[in-house]
Amino acid sequence: MDPVKNDNYRPEMAHIGKSVLVKGELSGSEDLYLDGEVEGSIELRGHSLIIGPHGRVRANIHARDIVVHGKVEGNVRGTDRVELKKSAILMGDISTQRILIEDGAYFKGGIETQKGDAKADGAKPEAKAASASTSSSSASPAVASYSSQGASASTATAHASSPTAQNVHPSLLEKKY
């Protein structure tokens, strides 16, 4: 299924497809469209996160703008804006400057609006490939970063297990037939 086409989505965004599962700390320095499953934490300071209709997140989230079409269990911090679309289900607390909720969205938790947080993350930096470090050690959580190169994932289930690499190898996120 194509990502939700709306004013927020742009083709150049990094993309995690609906069959992808990420466990651990997900961070990056560019915008992300997430339609898969994430357990852990998501750090995208200064950037946008769109959780697609198939997205299922069990993590705390920190980003500049956060748009939710899918399901989130965790606390959400959008330094500029948090938007819950009508299909959204969010269970957790929200901290943001601006909150937009469509009728039909389900929310359970607390909302606190704050002023001035948008400046804390600074201007949006140039998009660059995020460095990726992955670990298979059970003692430390797997850390998965992503880059815009080969970041479109289709049917593979990705568990971070390969050694440290400058960029995430496309095979971790994309399976070609």
Added chain:
Amino acid sequence: MSSVTSNIFRLFRGDASPSPAALAAQPAVSERIPRRSSGFAEFARAIAGRDSLCVLDLGPTSPANITHLTGLGHRSYNEDVLLASFDSSLAMTSPEGKPTLNAQKFLADNLAYERELFDAVLLWDMPDYLHESLVKPVVERLHYVMKPGGVLLAFFHTRDAGPDAPFYRYHIAPKDGLSLQPVWKPMDGLANGRRTPMFRLQRVFNNRHIENLFRDFGSLKFFLARDNVREVLVVR
């Protein structure tokens, strides 16, 4: 995801790619009806001029309510307690052999806040619809999580409302008013096409019942509206 959210899906969402049948299973939501509310006006006056209050809204998620409360600078909490009470894992049998709900489990998963957190609570008419086994435990929990002096607004249907009274979502409207949004069960293809409320009125409280329900609170103030609803402002 928890079973509560599973119930949410079954009741309101269907699949990610809903079939026509699944779409038909979604509740029918109607246009809104404006309503003056002396009780809400009093509630609004009670929290006016104060900053950074913690306000708990126990109705269905209402963008209007969240916008209103956060726009006033308050921290808004939302919890649809009535919907949560339909979690199938709560079902149990009482010692007398009657079907009931596990109040202890319900309160472990819902209204789990710290003591004396909230300055204000919007209960709406939830006690009229909630399963009997949960009504008193929920009110006791609200007493626990409210600050002394905190205010609670509740609506109770009068006997004249009738068992098929519409179930409403309550939205805060400008000038301290409300707008009511009837929510109906999905049209299930019945020949008569009759609409039924999404939730059925379970009981009618009289004044004495209401006073007994809130006996641990400080004071109650009653407002009688024209639409068979009794509004009560309760002070913790």
